[in-house]
Amino acid sequence: MSFSSNAQDQKGTIRGSVFDDVSGEALIGVTVQVKNNTSGSVTDFDGKFNINILPGTYDLIISYVSYRTTTVTGVEVKSGSVTLVENIRLQEDVQTLESVVVTAEAIRNSESAILTVKRKAPILVDGISSAKFSQIGDSDASEAVKRVTGVSVEGGKYVFVRGLGDRYTKTTLNSVDVPGLDPDRNSIQIDIFPTSLIENMMVLKSSSADLPADFTGGVVNIETKDFPEVKTFNVSASVGYNPSMHFRDDHFTYKGGKNDWLGFDDGTRQLPAGATNSVFPSPGAPGVTSQDVNSFLKGFNKTMGTQDQKSLMDYSFGISSANQKNFDNGTSLGYIFSTTYKSSTVFYDDAFYGEYQRPAFADEYELIYATTQEGAITERNSLWGSLAGLAYKTQNSKYKLSALHLQNGEKRAARFFIDDNGSAVGKSGFFGGSENLEFSQRGVTNILLSGEHHTSDKGWSIDWKVSPTISKIVEPDIRKTAFTYTSSDTVFSSGAAGNPSRIWRYLDEINLVSKVDFKKNYQLFNKAASLKFGASHTFKERDFEILTYNMQFFGSQPEFNGNSNVIMDDQFLYPNGSVYFSSGNPDPNSNSFNSTVSNTAFYVSNDFQIIDKLKAIIGVRAENFVQRHTGRDGVYANGDVVNGRNLDDAIVLDALHFFPSGNFIYNYRDNQNLRLSYSKTIARPSFKELSFAQILDPVSNRTFNGGLFKFPDWDGNLRETLIDNFDIRWEKYMKKGELFSVSVFYKKFADPIELVRLSVAQTTNEFQPRNVGDGQILGAEFEFRKSLDFAGPVFRKLFASGNLTFVDSRIDMTDQEYNVRKAYQKNGQELKRTREMAGQAPYIINVGLSYEDPENGFDGGLFYNVNGPTLTVVGGGLFPDVYAEPFNSLNFNLSKSFGPDKKTSITFNVSNILDDVRENFFVGFNAQDQYYSRLNPGRSISLGLKYNLN
Structure with missing residues (x-):
């Protein structure tokens, strides 16, 4: 194998892809032949072709047995560059031999491939392609996926489908389950993927046997490019400003480490x-001297409070590069590389957390603050x-190797005034003030x-x-200092x-995933x-530990x-x-666990035509x-081995489930489908939920209890959820x-x-994941995207565009919950x-008005x-339900590309x-x-600014 000669280097390249129109x-x-020229190519199993040819303007003749011959005109080739002619659609030649003529420009700017996939997909699917990315100018996947019908993005990072929460939505990378920076979520943070390296993003709203069974709302699959058609070397940068958060003199933080900006502690x-010795270094401990205690105490970081510091703006930058090399023997080698960095400051200057109770008497209504x-x-x-x-x-195979690393660091500080109501149930009554210092480093x-x-x-x-994945989270030295105010002093x-x-x-x-299809x-x-x-x-193993002092x-x-700041x-x-300091960690530690998951799956599925216009996809997955x-629980850890619970590599979930699915598509017109689908799926508890862990949020002072804990009204048996x-x-x-649906x-x-x-x-303020009564949701969804050209050429x-969803959800309460409410x-x-x-929200409204001018590189929307x-x-019982108030999110974005090759683009956003x-x-x-x-x-x-250096 050898690279092209110097003469060949003066040539340009035509690359493209050919699809069945139906x-x-x-x-x-x-066969892809250059008209009036001996140059040509044949598409491979991906439908792609590659032609090296001298600079000029050419017509391509695309021919295939039983398909109409298609001519693509006006393909301009420049020396040393790639001309992309993608998404060529061939129509079946049924009754006529007439050829089809299209222009190269129309094909290059077409979104037809995604629309064809959506229309002909065996399941309910929406998506967005790389062709669309080049038009709209979104820099990362989290911005682009907002344009997919029925999708919302939480916190700029996590995707929800049809309003169902993270438990029922799944994100995959190249069709493989990948845990994100928060392993308790199904979804990976998608804002780290630059759109320049994404082939497409598909949102699957119904199930089939080849898909994992642990989703209900939808699966968002991010497919990265393996053979980039055009060489790219992009650099991008952006800045963000929020008047309520940035350049504030009353902003505060605390002294951390020199590597905090890189996302890990130094x-x-x-x-x-x-700190983890069997004999803890505290006064009076056997064999522990006063000097031992003093040396141990000096090992702690002395900072216990906050300090004032002006807040900074948000900023980000990124570099991405991609290309492919074609060899004389017909093989190809492609590469991609991308690195991004983002830094953001958050300042909530009027944060509020409350705990309220119901009054005990039936004729008293107003809630009582506890x-x-x-x-x-503040957060950095x-x-x-x-x-x-x-x-x-x-010619017949493709191999791909990719590596991804994410590193996230969050430095957090808080100042609160505390009002504890002694008239409320279980409250002592006091006023106080607290300072909280936190840092979380997460790597995947x-x-x-x-x-x-x-x-x-x-x-x-x-x-x-x-696909192996290693995740690591460390939250080192979470500090809370809360003074109690008396009439004359502040004390602990x-x-x-x-x-x-x-x-x-x-x-x-x-996390180790292996699969074959x-x-x-x-x-x-x-x-x-x-x-x-x-x-x-799939094999997963998690080690978890909390140490408290x-x-x-x-x-x-x-x-x-x-x-x-002086107490140390x-x-x-x-x-x-x-x-x-005293240790809050018994031996063995009740806040330490090891859990493993082994999930073996098999499936079979058949895709066939029942009649000419009716297609069926029937399958089952096991x-x-x-x-x-x-x-172990706290009772066992503190020495009560009779009444406590201790598990040693014990099976807490063991089930073989079969997940049938059936998808039927009736194509009663070329541009209209009627779809009917049924599937059974599952939602399983996370490692954290199926544990004895007790996790305190020091800011809100709320405690999460693992589902294995027994309470008088709970047997500690947390089960999976099966969904039809x-x-x-x-x-x-x-x-x-x-479109309209x-x-x-x-x-x-x-x-x-x-x-x-x-x-x-x-x-105390304690929460626990539990199986509640059986539930059901009934919903209707309306989707539309309509050009306003009927109002005139302008x-x-x-x-x-819009997506309106209305849902009626119901849980049949258990007797225990009903009686507590009674x-x-x-x-x-x-x-x-x-x-x-x-x-589950009762309604979800997504509407937008966009302006699209790809020829002039302009895109905007509200x-x-x-x-x-x-x-x-x-x-x-004593505690009322908690509801999230509707958050009215109105955002504007504008993107403009410049130059004959649109190598420079500027984006402007208002959120x-x-x-609200x-x-x-x-x-x-x-x-x-x-x-x-x-x-x-x-x-x-x-x-934001992005520039292609090629």
Whole structure:
């Protein structure tokens, strides 16, 4: 094999792809000939071709047996550059030999491939392609996916489909399950993927046997490019400004490490030596001297409080490069590389967290405050990600190797005034002030090795993937210092605001996925059909540990005068002073566990035509899921081995489930489909949920309890959720990418998992994931995208789009939940046996008005999104339910490309134009709503620049 000669280097390259106009599938073996020239090529199994030719303007003749010959005119070739002619669609030659003539410019700017895939897909699917990315100018996947119907993005990072939360939405990379920076989520952060390296993003809204069974709302698959058609070397940068958050003199932070901006701690927050010794270094411990205690205390970072510092703007930059080399023997080698860095500052200057209770008497309605915390929160978030990949293609095979690393660091500080109401149940009554210091570093490394093989007769294909992922989360030295205010002083009081505390959290996870898929093309009923079958295996292992240390006083408490930053001064440390730390970690530690998952799956699926216009995809998937757990509860850890629970590599989930699916498409007109689908899917508890872990949020002072904990009203047996999914959809595709569809869907949930406020814990703020009563949702969805050209030529580049979803959700309450609610029923209140499903909004509105002018490199739009009031925390008894208030999100974006080759682009965005506030409320019968939480994101603007150096 050798590269082209110097003479060849003066040539240019024509690259493209050819598809069947009806099925949307790539066509193999299509002849692509340059008119009046001997140069030509034949498409490979991806439908792609490559022609090296001298500079000039040419016509291409594309021919294939039983298809109309198509001529592409005006293909301009420049020396040393690539001309891309993608998405050529061949029509079947049924009754006429007339050829089809199209222009190269029309093909290059076409979104027809995605529309064809969507129209002909065996399941409900929406998507966006690389051709669209080049028009709209979005820099990363999180911006681009917002344009997909029925999709919303939470926090600029995580995708939700049809309003269903993270538990029911899944994100995959190159069709492989990849954990993100938060392993408790199904979804990976998608804002680290630059659109320049994405082939397409598809959102799958119904299931088939070849897809994993653990989703319900949808699967978002990000497919990266392996053979970039055009050489690229892009650099990009952006800045963002929020008047309510940036350049504020009242902003504050704390002294961290020198590597915080890179997303990891430099040792500033390391655990002191001796902290995990079997004999803890505290006064009076056997064999421990006073000097041992003093040396141990000096090992802690001395910073316990915040300091004022002006806040900075947000900024980001990125570099990406991609190309392919073609060899004389017909093989190709492609590469991609990308690295991005983002830094953002958040400042909530009027943050509020509240705890409210129901009054005990039936004729009292207004909610009673138990504790309120009002103050400010600051965050500095750093994220960098790198993606590198190699792909090698032969005539019948393709191999791909890619590596991805994400590193995220979040430095957080808070100042709060605390008001604890002594008249409320379980409250001591005090005023106080707290300062909280946190840092979280998260890293994820993923490697993907995959292969695709086709037999010479194209009858069989094999696709295999192996993908290991390593995730690591460290939250070192979480510090909380809360003073209790008395009439004459500020002191530490364990019975009120509490003593200072320090927490270390560690999580390590290994994830290994391997899968293989086989496909056989054959004839059934004298029509084309395909049989697919395959297997996959996923292994996950997580180690988790929390270490807690609480400040104590040996004798009288020093006078700190409310200054958090002096309490670790040498003069106050034992034995010179009275300050020392006690360990909150029994041996064995109840907040330490090891869990593993082994999931082996097999599937078979058949795709065939029942009659000319009716297609069926029938399949079944089997998943054998086994989860093991090593851990114990606090009762066992503190020595009560009789009443406590201790698990040693015990099986906590073990089930073989079969997941049938059926998808039927009736194509009663070329541009209209009627779809009917059924599938069974599953939602399983996460490692954290199926554990004995107790995780305190030191800012809100709320505690998460793992589902294995037993309570008087809970048996500690957390089970998976099985879901039956039914969908009916009518869709119509029109010119210019216009569409209209109406969908009706129904989902039935057996044992859904929801986050429940613990009614038995009346003195603390505790929550637990539990199986609640069976649930169901019935919804209707309307989707449209319409050009406004009917209003006149001046409006031909304006498009209106929208997605409206209306859902009725119901949970049939268990007797336990119903009786707890009944105990606090008010006069005049009609208590039903059903309630809304947690996390499901009653309505979702996404509408937008966009202007698209790809010829001039211009794109802009105004987009509005709102979700209806949503139950977020299930209350009961003393505690009311918590609802998320609708957040009215109105955003504007503008993109403009410059130059003859549009190598330079500028983007401008305005977010939260309406300046809405994110609010969650306690809701009681005939009572005024009271704050559960309030955070004001403010308005923000950003400006970005991208330049292609090629």
